[in-house]
Amino acid sequence: MKPLRVPLRQHREILGEVIGRLLRQPVATLMTVVVLAAALALPAALLLITDNLERLAERFEEPGKLSVFLVHEGINPKALEDRLRGLDGVANVRYVGPEQALEEATSLLGLGEALEGLPDNPLPGSFEVTISPQQRAPARMAAVADTVSAWSAVDQVQYDRRWVERFQAVVGFLRQTGGVSAVLLGAVVVLIIGNTIRLAVLNRRREIEVIKMIGGTDAFVRLPFVYTGLIQGVAGALLAAVLVAGALAVLNISLADLIAHYDTRFRLRGPDGSYFAVLLLVGAGLGWLGSRLAVGRHLRDIEPA
Incomplete structure (x- = not known):
């Protein structure tokens, strides 16, 4: 008997x-989708938190700046800037x-009257050097600082090395946590969908x-x-994106009061189009994998009597 196949229509x-x-x-169906969404939302939220943490640090004098203080006399700022x-x-x-x-120090410290009586300006010229994001590892920052400190026109180079190291450690920890949780919770999603499909089979x-008795192939039986x-995985991913976006919206309300004290504007960035696309692809992929593994295993045990 010719096996049944599944036409495109x-x-x-x-x-x-x-x-x-x-x-x-x-x-x-709703319970399954909610559990899948919770499993997908945690690593997705950690990814967004890491990205927003880096953006927030950049707003508040990000840990990628060196203060290069010059000696008082005989300095050509233009030549040193080019260098x-x-x-x-x-x-x-x-x-x-x-x-x-001097103006910035007076404004920041409120010492206008105290500094008016000084005969000379005690502050040297300086450069604020911003390191590119790809070069902000603590070892690289230290190497640049040591190089510039050795120049004869430079009095000293300052940057908060400990703050840089702590910041990089926190970001690295969050990224590793997100990666590990993504793998573990991805496995949980596969198991949940696989168990659901097993019961359905x-x-x-x-x-x-x-169906097998009249010539149905495993591919025909497997398709539903x-x-x-796939549907459960995609639905879980959609709900996960909604949960993450909703949580960020609530956090933005609380964050507004905190940011106001720093005289700046900052909002947590929510999921964009590419974020949604990746999350949907991950949900669909995990859904396909879980169902494929489960139905393939149990179909082998089901044969017409």
Whole structure:
């Protein structure tokens, strides 16, 4: 007997049947989707938190800046600026003259009257050197600082090395945590969908035996279950994106009061189009994998009597 195959036109019919089955079991379907969404939302949220942490640090004098203080006499700022710009990893250089440094210190510290009686400006000129994001590892920052400190025109180079190291450690920890949780929770998603499909296969055992008896192939029998896993995975990913976006919206309300004290504007960046696309692809892929593994294993044990 010639095996049954699935023409392209029948895929839509099978998909409609699968959607109908899921809608006829709303409680079970909803519980599965909610559990999948919770599993997908955690690594997705950690990824967004890491990105927003880096953006926030950049707003508050990000840990990629060196303060290069010059000796008081005989310095050509232009030549030194060109030399700094030529260093590997330097993204920007800003010169702060002695007068500007005094004005900024007076404004920041509120010492206008105390500084008016000084005969000379005690502050030297300086450069603010911004290191490119790709070069902000603690070892690289230390190497640039040591190189510039050795120049005869430079009095000293300052940057908060400990703060840089702590910041990089926190970001690295979050990235590693996100990666590990993504792998572990991805496995959880596969197991959840696989268990759901296993129960569906067992419940339809007699139906599968009849289909195989009249010549249905494993691919024909497998297709509705694979569509079920895909739909559950995509629905879980959509709900996960909604949960993450909603959580960020709530956090932005609380963050507004905190940021106001720093006289700046900052909002947590929510998921964009590419974020949604990747999350949907991950959900669909995990759904396909879980259903494919489960149905493939149990179909081998179901043969017509």
